[in-house]
Amino acid sequence: MSNIAGKAYAMNVITPIRWYMTWINKLIFKTALSNPSTLKGLVTLSLIHYARWVIIPRDGFPRLDPSQPKEELNYSYMLFFSNFNGSWDQYVDSFTFAIPSGLDLFWKWNVRYPKSVPLTPFHNYIRHNQIDTAHYYNAYPMASSNDVKSAQKIKKALINFNTASADKPPEEFLNDYNKLLNDMQHHFGDMKPTPIVSLSADAVRKRYLQIPE
Amino acid sequence: MTQQLDLSDIQGNVIKAYGRYNFQKARYLFLRIDDGEKGRKFIGAITTKVTSALPWGKPGDGSAPPIPQATTNVAFTFNGLQALEIPTASQRGFPEDFIMGMAKRKDILGDDGPSDPANWDKVWKEKVHVWISINGQSIDAVKKRYDWIQEQIEASNGGVVLLTGHRGEKGEDSLPYQDASVLYDATGMPVPKEHFGYTDGIGDPVFEGQTNVAARVLGRGKLMRDGTWLPLATGEFLLGHVDEAMEYPKTAPSPWLLAHNGTFMVYRKLHENVGTFNRFLDEQSQIFDGSKEMLAAKFAGRWRDNGAPVVHAPDDVGKAEWDRRYAAADDAGKKKMLTDFTYNEDIHGAKCPFSAHLRRINPRGSLEFGVSNAYDTPGALVNRRRILRRGLPYGEVKDPARDDGNHGIIFMALNADIQRQFEFVQQQWINYANDFKEGNDKEVLLGNHDANNPGKVVLAAEPGSGKPPHFVSNIPRLVETRGGDYFFIPSITALKLIAGGIVDPT
């Protein structure tokens, strides 16, 4: 069991919300989506792969099979699902400090939401409602989301460069090549294994891979 | 929010960088406590000489005690607090990083290869319980205080042992203390330099409760949305005070009096590979479009000769201009030129590279990447990662072509939360760079570069200029860890509680 795979961490948080309030949250989500500037803090936090908020109505929980009895739930729920690079603390702290009002807006109608500042009650709220990841697969454990974005940009730029400049005379080729380097200069970061996220996670990894202490 | 600190209760080294008060020499002692009762008595004796943070008066004006010849400060490892027999309930309040100690955190800190604890000074194989520092106006003043401390050790009758095993100047490896000293120029004048030749000790965070904040806060506090600077919350650097998250630090020992006005200290002996640095700089500057000094400046974020910030003096021409303005400025103007800057006009790092020591370690507002109003404040991701630096160089460079002398920095960082502040910066910003969108590129000067798989950094060119960036490749390990541990610096009240054996969290 681990919430961590390579450079990524998976976080599931599910919080109760009064069913007759969910329309407000849905409205807030809609407004945020149609007005991208409300999400620019989130987008600028480059450790985040993505974050998703979903309302699950109290009678809408999936069942594995029609024979599974329906649950009688008092609340609807808000599922927050995110994948990010780094540790839980780093992520939750970045959230609180970078976009406290955004968090408060999204969680405001959830039961017993404490507000994002001060930090400890918020930490406790998230921890209390977090569901650990039973199984987590990561196809590119060495890549952070920034690494993936950079790789895509470089690949595209190289292909274009090849098409446009491959047959140019040396002088022009060099100019184009330098321009390519300049355009891509923020995408050349090395990709190497992750800094360890926690000593306990690292111990688990080492035991699993049978790396001697 | 203004707040008055009880300076008579706080240890002096927390508030003052003694180097600024002409304390040119320092000696650090590490001790083991073999007997709780005798140990407490010893700490009680030392406490009588512990230097507080009270301001010093000018000699002769009688308003406040004058600057002493020597200062003394004390801190403990977790094992030290156990040896002094503080109650289990109090021990349990301490954070995990501090309980484990530095050596066990090596995988987080990147202390591998030559920096591995196996290669540290011998003293770190001992049970280190207590740290005592002496800062002196002269080496004689240091020695005098040292002799006095030795008398107290003697008087402890086997209760306390001074640990030996520090590497020294002449190749010896069993010294009973670590000496440190400012460096001197050829005429014997003290200079604010370290062994790679950089000017150091310019910027230290400014926080609520310090004196004369308004004059010093520019470029040193936290950056606000309107471009002004405010002092950081006291709780970032002192336990028992509200921090930037508007709460008291999460993990602090109880009772309150044990934690209040105390803080945590990271002590690290950092060896500087001076020969490798000089060779590397020479080689790299052959292929660099600019002077050797300019390249050295790009590594650090400040120019070596006078500390000019690279963001305002980005190349040789810019530096000459900066120097002219600097020469014309008055004292206050000079200070402002050294500290009051952001990276706002340099979002792409074409002036001060993302990989520069200064920018990695305190990115100021630049983690917004120029997206206007992205975060609550420009420093949202930075304000909780600040540290106070209280170090001095040690040793002498006898041969600038060699690495194997005894020279480096005794680095001491003070913060309320080692994991959140020091360790985060060391792991995420020095040895990794996802926050800077530079993948695994490590900082040039401090990164734990791997000889078998050496790293590189990219010094960005002006975007859109068509000029290629400069690649600094095959970076060797320039700085190696030679020892260290995590310490708790209690308030003077807490010292007395510990010494009296009357810590009681009930």
Ligand code: HEM
């Ligand atoms: C041998 C090792 C080191 C050398 C040679 C070195 C050198 C320097 C220099 C030349 C400066 C600029 C002067 C100034 O702004 O005060 C500086 C600033 C600084 N250094 Fe280091 N340093 C070393 C280790 C470290 C370590 C290990 C850390 C922390 C993990 C650190 C944290 C800082 C901070 C916080 C600043 C001030 C940055 C700012 O506020 O803009 N240094 N260092």
